[in-house]
Amino acid sequence: MKRDLSCLISTKGCAVIGASSNPQKAGYQVLQNMLCSGYPGRLVPVNPGGGEILGLKTSSSVSEIEPEIDMVIYTAPAGATPAVVADLTARMKTRNDIKALVCTAAGFKDAHTPEGLEYERMLTEFCNSYNIRMLGPNCVGLIDNPAKIDTTFIADITHIPGGISFVSQSGAIAAWLLMSWTGSPGQGVGFNRIVTVGNMADTDIIEAMEFAGKDDNTSALGMYIEGSPEARTLVEKAGKITREKPVVILKVGRSEEGAAAASSHTGSMAGSDLLYNAAFKQYGILRVNTIEELSDTLRLFDSFPLPSANRLFILTQAGGPGILCVDEVAGSGVFQSALIAQKNKDALREVLPRFASVCEPEGHADITAAANSEQHVKALEILLRDEQVDAVVFITTATLFLDLSDMAERMVRLRGGLRKEGIDKPILPVIISGNWVIPSRSILEKGGIPTYESPNRAVKALANMIKYSSFIQEENCNENS
Amino acid sequence: MKIVDEYPALELLKERGIPVVPVEIATTEAEALTLSSQLGYPVVFKISSEKVAHKTELGGVILNIKTPTEALSAWNTLMERAHKAGLSIPETLRGIAVQPMVKLESEFIIGATRDSAFGPIVMFGLGGIYTELYKDVAFRLAPVTPRQALGMILETKAGKILEGFRTGRRTDPADLVNTLVKVSEIMADKDEIKEIDINPFVLTQGRGIALDCLITYF
Numbered sequence: 155m156k157r158d159l160s161c162l163i164s165t166k167g168c169a170v171i172g173a174s175s176n177p178q179k180a181g182y183q184v185l186q187n188m189l190c191s192g193y194p195g196r197l198v199p200v201n202p203g204g205g206e207i208l209g210l211k212t213s214s215s216v217s218e219i220e221p222e223i224d225m226v227i228y229t230a231p232a233g234a235t236p237a238v239v240a241d242l243t244a245r246m247k248t249r250n251d252i253k254a255l256v257c258t259a260a261g262f263k264d265a266h267t268p269e270g271l272e273y274e275r276m277l278t279e280f281c282n283s284y285n286i287r288m289l290g291p292n293c294v295g296l297i298d299n300p301a302k303i304d305t306t307f308i309a310d311i312t313h314i315p316g317g318i319s320f321v322s323q324s325g326a327i328a329a330w331l332l333m334s335w336t337g338s339p340g341q342g343v344g345f346n347r348i349v350t351v352g353n354m355a356d357t358d359i360i361e362a363m364e365f366a367g368k369d370d371n372t373s374a375l376g377m378y379i380e381g382s383p384e385a386r387t388l389v390e391k392a393g394k395i396t397r398e399k400p401v402v403i404l405k406v407g408r409s410e411e412g413a414a415a416a417s418s419h420t421g422s423m424a425g426s427d428l429l430y431n432a433a434f435k436q437y438g439i440l441r442v443n444t445i446e447e448l449s450d451t452l453r454l455f456d457s458f459p460l461p462s463a464n465r466l467f468i469l470t471q472a473g474g475p476g477i478l479c480v481d482e483v484a485g486s487g488v489f490q491s492a493l494i495a496q497k498n499k500d501a502l503r504e505v506l507p508r509f510a511s512v513c514e515p516e517g518h519a520d521i522t523a524a525a526n527s528e529q530h531v532k533a534l535e536i537l538l539r540d541e542q543v544d545a546v547v548f549i550t551t552a553t554l555f556l557d558l559s560d561m562a563e564r565m566v567r568l569r570g571g572l573r574k575e576g577i578d579k580p581i582l583p584v585i586i587s588g589n590w591v592i593p594s595r596s597i598l599e600k601g602g603i604p605t606y607e608s609p610n611r612a613v614k615a616l617a618n619m620i621k622y623s624s625f626i627q628e629e630n631c632n633e634n635s
Numbered sequence: 636m637k638i639v640d641e642y643p644a645l646e647l648l649k650e651r652g653i654p655v656v657p658v659e660i661a662t663t664e665a666e667a668l669t670l671s672s673q674l675g676y677p678v679v680f681k682i683s684s685e686k687v688a689h690k691t692e693l694g695g696v697i698l699n700i701k702t703p704t705e706a707l708s709a710w711n712t713l714m715e716r717a718h719k720a721g722l723s724i725p726e727t728l729r730g731i732a733v734q735p736m737v738k739l740e741s742e743f744i745i746g747a748t749r750d751s752a753f754g755p756i757v758m759f760g761l762g763g764i765y766t767e768l769y770k771d772v773a774f775r776l777a778p779v780t781p782r783q784a785l786g787m788i789l790e791t792k793a794g795k796i797l798e799g800f801r802t803g804r805r806t807d808p809a810d811l812v813n814t815l816v817k818v819s820e821i822m823a824d825k826d827e828i829k830e831i832d833i834n835p836f837v838l839t840q841g842r843g844i845a846l847d848c849l850i851t852y853f
Contacts, residue, residue, distance in 0.1 A: 432774035
């Protein structure tokens with residue numbers, strides 16, 4: 155029986171094979187990221203050259219390291235495999251302490267050469283014979299914020315603990331997501347665990363999914379998948395996770411088998427991409443089409459509780475962006491307009507500028523560019539307090555006379571105050587646009603309210619949340635009936 | 636790979652509780668006449684042979700036979716076509732399948748296939764000549780629950796027909812739901828089946844029945 159993947163995060167001593175003092179090498183950047191993540195164990199660079207790297211004393215081989223080593227990161231070229239396996243085998247024969255191997259090197263099965271295949275076979279055989287769990291080869295390994303470990307060589311990661319976990323068949327997609335978070339207005343997005351699987355010589359996408367998805371610190375699981383020959387197992391196991399928390403999948407690529415498989419009507423149209431769609435729908439798994447939608451959706455799930463229903467209010471200070479939003483809402487087909495109480499319509503008219511259009515149509519208010527920051531947030535408060543409202547998309551376009559930072563601070567305070575009263579509904583601010591609005595978006599994001607580049611992106615994320623919420627409600631209803 | 640043609644395929648569906656059109660095999664002219672009057676005119680005659688999966692390609696189906704005279708002439712026509720195709724009773728021709736002519740109100744396809752990655756799959760879609768064009772189909776992994784089957788139906792535009800699009804009459808989808816569930820269960824139970832193709836499954840006078848079916852075994 156293979157040991158479970160917790161050995162990847164319970165590490166006390168880690169050797170980095172291929173560690174380098176050259177910042178242009180992955181073997182330098184992996185050490186750097188391990189240090190940045192605050193790795194609490196003993197970190198030992200392995201390099202026959204000797205000396206120190208990043209202030210850490212090197213060792214010439216893994217077998218010579220004195221303290222306990224339970225994890226090895228392999229960043230040396232694939233060609234070093236025979237020597238690496240010999241060194242690690244020597245260590246296991248004497249110390250028998252390694253439990254996990256992260257192979258970030260490429261040039262194995264991914265190279266499609268006889269040597270590459272042989273190296274991968276050697277490495278896998280070594281791991282199997284000593285019950286060592288491996289990630290990769292050809293991956294960027296994992297990041298776990300609570301365990302303070304980062305085996306990747308991804309640039310510019312902000313290690314903030316949060317509830318999002320992400321499992322990827324592509325290291326570059328993981329890098330994209332993480333770097334975009336550092337570049338977001340709040341300069342970082344909290345996350346829990348990132349796992350990349352590379353060639354999946356040992357740990358496959360399904361096991362990685364369960365490792366990240368079932369972790370108690372994970373509130374929302376994202377995945378990037380290119381397809382799996384065990385697609386059924388994947389969706390069935392993902393379907394178990396969706397009972398507890400949302401699973402959002404960016405699925406790319408189409409396998410040819412479905413279309414070619416059959417001659418009848420049934421078979422000729424059962425293209426396997428259609429089957430992914432169908433299976434995801436059946437198991438309440440959300441499919442997204444872009445990195446932006448993936449990120450927006452995961453962040454929304456991690457920031458707000460599920461709304462109780464789909465009644466949306468669009469609060470806009472500008473005509474055009476508000477109409478874009480209405481179109482996107484109509485196109486999604488999952489929302490109802492929130493029908494607020496007459497007294498709240500009156501209250502909105504009371505606080506807003508005289509030309510404001512309130513609930514014409516229902517579920518929509520155009521508060522006009524004359525509205526100041528206080529009026530924006532007072533209107534928002536009236537809506538959030540109305541029992542008919544489940545979520546609010548809040549759109550405003552910067553003007554030179556609107557104090558956006560004050561507005562953002564008031565919004566963060568409003569949410570904090572309402573939460574104490576037990577009211578916490580998704581608020582999706584869209585502040586248009588560009589560099590000018592970054593400071594206010596930063597205030598919101600640091601205050602726990604993600605912001606959106608456009609009304610369309612906000613609505614897509616919220617539509618995903620509503621779909622998940624109604625799936626869960628239907629499932630629960632079905633179980634109780 | 637073995638294809639099971641209409642008559643035994645419909646028998647299998649019937650055994651599993653799926654509503655199918657009544658069908659009897661006549662091996663003589665006299666039997667064909669008796670069965671026709673028992674089932675009630677108008678009737679349909681079809682060549683029934685395990686060698687023939689696609690009967691219409693041989694001209695092996697004659698619809699809307701209204702009288703014994705028409706029945707005799709249909710019998711002769713089909714026998715001639717069967718002989719031309721090298722089929723004879725009993726070796727390669729089971730006989731002529733006699734069915735009542737069903738007034739079609741709407742046609743659907745209920746199918747199932749076995750995908751190499753996803754395993755058993757059940758499918759629902761619009762039937763008739765535009766099936767391939769509109770690709771108005773819904774898939775689920777088999778087996779499905781009645782609620783999931785209903786979800787498949789409502790997901791398609793074909794589902795709108797049930798809600799009374801154009802006719803204004805709502806149709807109870809119970810027979811469709813039941814059939815989808817049963818087909819999905821057959822598919823999940825029997826690994827030896829590669830495909831099931833009920834085409835068409837029709838609604839007539841508020842009931843749903845399978846009019847034709849092919850089952851492909853590995």
